[in-house]
Amino acid sequence: MSVEDVAAFLRQHVIPVEAELDTGSSTAMRDLRDKARAEGLWALPLPADLGGGGLSLRDYFGLAEAEGSSDHGPAALGSASLLDVRMISTHGSRTVREHYLRPLVAGEISGSYAMTEPGVAGSAPTLTRTTAQRTTGGWAVTGRKWFTSGASAAAYVTVLTRTAPDELSLLMVPTSQPGFRVVRELPVLGAGGQFEIEFTAAHVPDDHLLGVPGDGLVIAATRLALGRTLRCMRWVGQAQRAFDLMCRRANDRHVHTGPLAGQQLVQRLVFDSLLVIRSARALVAQAADLVARGEDAKTEIGLAKVAAAGALQQVADAAIQVYGAEGLTADTPLPMLARLGRAARILDGPDELHVSATARRVLKQFQAEGEEERAPDQFVADRDTAR
Numbered sequence: 001m002s003v004e005d006v007a008a009f010l011r012q013h014v015i016p017v018e019a020e021l022d023t024g025s026s027t028a029m030r031d032l033r034d035k036a037r038a039e040g041l042w043a044l045p046l047p048a049d050l051g052g053g054g055l056s057l058r059d060y061f062g063l064a065e066a067e068g069s070s071d072h073g074p075a076a077l078g079s080a081s082l083l084d085v086r087m088i089s090t091h092g093s094r095t096v097r098e099h100y101l102r103p104l105v106a107g108e109i110s111g112s113y114a115m116t117e118p119g120v121a122g123s124a125p126t127l128t129r130t131t132a133q134r135t136t137g138g139w140a141v142t143g144r145k146w147f148t149s150g151a152s153a154a155a156y157v158t159v160l161t162r163t164a165p166d167e168l169s170l171l172m173v174p175t176s177q178p179g180f181r182v183v184r185e186l187p188v189l190g191a192g193g194q195f196e197i198e199f200t201a202a203h204v205p206d207d208h209l210l211g212v213p214g215d216g217l218v219i220a221a222t223r224l225a226l227g228r229t230l231r232c233m234r235w236v237g238q239a240q241r242a243f244d245l246m247c248r249r250a251n252d253r254h255v256h257t258g259p260l261a262g263q264q265l266v267q268r269l270v271f272d273s274l275l276v277i278r279s280a281r282a283l284v285a286q287a288a289d290l291v292a293r294g295e296d297a298k299t300e301i302g303l304a305k306v307a308a309a310g311a312l313q314q315v316a317d318a319a320i321q322v323y324g325a326e327g328l329t330a331d332t333p334l335p336m337l338a339r340l341g342r343a344a345r346i347l348d349g350p351d352e353l354h355v356s357a358t359a360r361r362v363l364k365q366f367q368a369e370g371e372e373e374r375a376p377d378q379f380v381a382d383r384d385t386a387r
Helices: 003-022 026-038 057-067 082-091 094-106 216-252 264-292 298-328 334-344 351-386
Strands: 111-114 131-135 138-149 156-164 167-174 180-185 194-205
Touching (some): 057 216, 216 298, 216 334, 298 351
Antiparallel strands (some): 156 167
8 A cells, every 4th residue: 555546536527526526425435435445545543443444643644644635535445533532442431332333333323422511612611501411321412513524424422521510521422412412503704514513402322422531631642642643644745736736837827928837936935835844744753753653742732733723724725826816716625625724723733722732832841951951959958057
């Protein structure tokens, strides 16, 4: 399996039908998944014993940028369920693992993940208002969430909920349960796929609790680390796609003085775009290496997230500028890439959150190192005072 195999599949099969996929066409997605299986590209990072390709995270990371050059790539190739499969495999009960894992890997069902709530800062999950009350044989979940991807078609929604005043947990709520309701779709800059959902004493069996009560934030943090890393890879892949379009346009479009590629201002756009793509790619690779090894990657992920989101927005905007008016139309994928780039600076935590958190972490480390360096001198001063 090579990067070129994945890239070729995206070019030949996924990208040509993006407009259909954007409308939610199940027929187009089903055809793509059949092709992916036929070409041996299905569910590459998912466990082989469940029907996946069995690639390690490290090996899959080498393919994720190419797969993510289209926002529909992960779903078409069966890797979109990676976060859920890993979460359920590690923290789910035996009943949950047996019920959900194989259908997830096969693409027969999908899940959704619900943390953000209306009226509550999405970057502050400790302020969660959704509650789960103990009932006979399970829990009754009550609350409202939004920006839940794919909730309308999901078999279950994993919900961050308050199981005690000072306790946050993750419960898998079957969407077939009474008390679950899709309130509305929330188009993001005109694109669908996000939903607001409501739980009204929705029953959740005991065995649908992930981990133990109070494990919610710990499990969520592990999921977010991998999820953010994957998003960064996809954003870099999409930025590269916009860059390629821009460079082809610069060479092909002629004005009265010759091709656009001969204009210094266009050359500057190309240079700046290449610079941010390669910088972001290097930062993402550094974060991915730590995530694959299971090490703390908070600082690296913060840097990568801001760099990759910024790169996608900047390069998509530059490509539109080189295309001119045509770049604003659906005749090119650039409006879609520009929309993704703008949303990327908010998704998975706004840039400001990552900038502040990363800077605080680094400064705290320097403070600790400074205190260690001063310790011997302080010891001498204390000793002299004692004399």
